[in-house]
Amino acid sequence: MKLDSKIPDGPIAEKWDRHKFDLKLVNPANKRKYTVIVVGTGLAGASASASLAELGYNVKTFCIQDSPRRAHSIAAQGGINAAKNYQNDGDSVFRLFYDTVKGGDFRAREANVYRLAQISNNIIDQCVAQGVPFAREYGGLLANRSFGGAQVSRTFYARGQTGQQLLLGAYGALSRQVAAKKVTLFARRDMLELVLVDGKAKGIITRNLVTGDIEKHAGDAVILATGGYGNVFFLSTNAMACNVTAAMRAYKKGACFANPCFTQIHPTCIPVHGDYQSKLTLMSESLRNDGRVWVPKTIGDKRKPADIPDSERNYFLEEKYPSFGNLVPRDVASRNAKEQCDKGFGVGETGYAVYLDFKDAIARDGEDVIRKKYGNLFTMYEKITAEDPYKSPMMIYPASHYTMGGLWVDYNLMSTINGLFVLGEANFSDHGANRLGASALMQGLADGYFIIPYTLGAYLAKEKPGTVNTDHDAFTEASSDVVTTLDKLLSIKGKRTCDDIHRELGKILWDYCGMSRNEEGLEKAKTLVKNLKKEFWTNVTVPGTAAGMNQTLERAGRVAEFLDFSLMLLEDARTRRESCGGHFNDAFQTDENEALRDDEHFSHVAAWEYNGEDREPILHKEPLVFEHVTLSQRSYK
């Protein structure tokens, strides 16, 4: 297999415009003859469904929840970036592009990122037109804040619920097309298989989560917008239903999976409390704009934080990175928190937490100002921990949050399977080895609103519409495979629950493939996961039947895919013998414990091809060429 990224020629600023012109168009009258399947209704899926339906395609849209409005994009708090330069502070498309490539530790495709930065402005226009109630200044113009390691204020936000508001905007657009009968909505559906006909993606198999029916759906192209795989760690800030199944089914049918080891550990999450914990809660990174991160200078200092004088506090981010201070990118902030805790300076019951202190900000701006900025976050913190962050500092610890890796796609967002497109967090393309704050929303919407409507058309223009229906043998075969797997899960009747096994898997990955990794640990983890996989397939128990609603069966299927996926993740981490962004290998660090890249050997995308059950996947490399940014050691000092 040869990876062809299909990056257009020409100067970087003109690539997308030229490419749009070169892309073939589908005649408006013919568009209604095509059916497009979209899986997922987060920012990417909902925006793609709506935009494609507006163009005239028939769209079948699937989501796992009871309503498309609940996809996990809804939980994004902080904001969305755009290079509007409304603040007159020197922002530009090129600066956003540059910051994103640098923030991603030079492991993203230049052309994709530049396009993303260009489109960012259209997204804000589109969302405002849809009625997204962004924060505004007194004069009525849009407000911005600086966010996640950016030195310009380019983040648009709607209180602490930006993701919710953007998603509801896209959900509105989607709903409008449902009413216009251009989108057929299938809620409470789990995609369990991808159907290929003559090597092209032509449909999917779903399970109706209410009736248990196995359903076949045919289309002329399939779009996956199924989100990331952060739940491989069991404990993450992802929603409970977030899973890697759709991506893994595509992978097992021939789509390459790129850079799975690029996982983002978010620095400001509420620390783990106990074994029963089902998920972790993120506190927006915007808190770092005013909160100061510190640990006591003495190991085992059990005094109340308020009783520890400034001279005995170690504001370790400010000390180490005087120019960015508490605003260093996520990977850097997370790693430093871990480093302090590993050395024994951590606080809280478990010793795995650091303080995020608003004392100085409250003294400077007053409690009211702080309440206005972060009120909802403080309330959320208090609800979960029963501690008042206005009075004592928050305790935070990093948690799995976002995954930069995903299915490999070319510039047109098409995977290595013809007719299978991948959008949003589910693809790998724009964030490199580390995603900057407020960039995920931007990417999801860019893919859905402004890229796929063009690139999908170019693919369909060469396809005859409606060539395949669900009577085709490929559908019969795929659906019987699905039934076989479900029956197998139900028949094991062992002694462990799937959550129990998932929790163990998560712990293995967190311990050996979390914020820092090493050769020995990764090897060990692979063995552990292989054993756990065996344990799962011989000792899991799933009560009930496949008929009707069976939430345990849903989860078991997802855990099965996470187990397979973990092995690829570990292998990717093992073979990437450098440190970059979210992938930190202990053996590769600078004298100051920063990530040490190896651009000579690893300036590439690692795309993995499935090679059969229990066999090592095949590695393909897409070289990354940087013509517009100079590769440098990221420095936030």
Next chain:
Amino acid sequence: MTKTINLTLKVWRQKNGNVKGRMETYEARGISTDMSFLEMIDVVNEGLILKGEDPIAFDHDCREGICGMCGAVVNGRPHGPEKGTTLCQLHMRHFDDGDEVVVEPWRSRAFKVIKDLVVDRSAFDSIIQAGGYISVNTGGAQDANAIPVPQNVAEKAMDAAECIGCGACVAACPNASAMLFVSAKVSQLALLPQGRPEAAGRVKAMVSKMDDMGFGHCGNERECEAECPKNISIVNIARMNREFIKASLK
């Protein structure tokens, strides 16, 4: 401070929408007070699964109070006894050792029970499809700053837009009315200049769809506002009424 408590749960069990349900009793032992309510049910379910029994089905997803997927009536209160809190954010420290906890699904003709605590809220989607959006196609939008929106107006729109569509308003309403949900969307879009061109048609279409879905009528009892996990105000209902009157007279 972390401690553990024991509870007796009385939970509505119903195999599917076509059969009758009943309350069943379960013991929840050794529940840490740091757990969320849903984590407590997880613990009970793990026990049921290991005994080969059918675990309690319930909707949940983000578990951070924003997706609107979870919800049950706990001891007679939608999302439980804490104000401004979804079920996933309700922590067990608000319960005492030995408490009996009654857990029921949302009850409304428009929300049919699918299984146990899981109900069908697609009526909400239908209402939004009737007009809960601004009709702009992708592309071609003017610059985002072309129309200034006064800050207080944007804030009011945001107050309404915070609705998570969980259905607690319907569950809480003595009449199972959906007015708070519908009015939140109508208000958000009626307040913003971008939403004005369609305001009249929108409110009529959404109210008409709401009526078709079998919800009850608003009696201004304010239970919705009192139980809304996002503290959405009935000021929005008045605003919708106003919009409705204006639209009808046009």
Next chain:
Amino acid sequence: MSWLTDTLTSSIGKKLLMAASGLFFCCFLVVHLIGNLTVFGGSETFNSYVDHLHSLGPLIRIAEVLMAIFAFVHVVTGLSLALDNFKARPVKYEMKKNGGGRTLGSATMPYTGLVLLLFVLVHLKGFHFADHTSRSVFDIMTGAFSDPVIVGFYVFAMAVVAVHVSHGFWSAFQTLGLNHEKYTPAIKGLSLIFSLTVGVGFGFIPVWLSFF
């Protein structure tokens, strides 16, 4: 006319009918109460007020017809709303508590309404449709209120009016779209004052007259 029927048969439309007719009756209560205060001036004052009313002739007829129409609308719409509301929750809760919005008035609207309907019928039969040829209205009143059972019933009914109006009054404004952070507290205060005035004002008359 379809826009009008569409509007008035919708859920908000029905509430508008309730609000408009309800506010009409609130106005009526004010007028009625002011008129009734002449009772305290004694038989002559009161009877001259009655005569004055009757001398209005067609105007009073129109008012009566309007009241009958509004009463019909208020009762029929109210019953239809209550029935719809009952059907909107086919399976009741095992346990349901109030979240803090409900009041005595709001929770009992259909029931207090039915009591008031009964009261109005009794009241009309006893006073409006009574034999006015041989006795003055004042005499009819003092006659009726010499019976402690009737006094008790009237006082009870006036308490029910107060409860009904305590919710109905501000609720009508909410339904008509008048909810504003500045004015709503005033409307709610007025609602309370109004319901107390009506309840006490009307309720005191039978008690007062029972001493004649």
